[in-house]
Amino acid sequence: MPVVKLIEIAHGRSGDKGNGSNVGIIARHPDIYPFLKETLTSDVVKEHMRYVCKGDVERYELPNIGALNFILNESLGGGGTVSLKLDAQGKTHASQVLRMDIDVPQELLDLVSKN
Numbered sequence: 001m002p003v004v005k006l007i008e009i010a011h012g013r014s015g016d017k018g019n020g021s022n023v024g025i026i027a028r029h030p031d032i033y034p035f036l037k038e039t040l041t042s043d044v045v046k047e048h049m050r051y052v053c054k055g056d057v058e059r060y061e062l063p064n065i066g067a068l069n070f071i072l073n074e075s076l077g078g079g080g081t082v083s084l085k086l087d088a089q090g091k092t093h094a095s096q097v098l099r100m101d102i103d104v105p106q107e108l109l110d111l112v113s114k115n
């Protein structure tokens with residue numbers, strides 16, 4: 001299986017609320033969603049974001065839009081008004097997750113290369 005960045009098969013959006021950020025990962029093709037659901041677990045995201053996220057990572061499935069939403073608890077150094085972090089609002093967290101290396105079956109890569 002080729003190793004690629006997650007961004008090759010997914011889009012992302014992120015935001016913040018208090019001391020937590022949320023990261024939405026959206027499949028680039030409907031047939032990619034089941035693979036993301038199986039592969040992109042809370043533990044995988046937690047490990048990738050270990051230097052940012054000090055709390056638990058929660059995952060919510062949104063099959064109707066082919067997306068997963070992750071809540072990264074304790075990831076903003078207390079939140080925008082009290083944090084000394086450069087990105088106290090968590091706007092770049094999706095970009096960080098999308099840069100994760102991931103083993104992807106060639107047939108799924110072929111789906112996104114056709115679009």
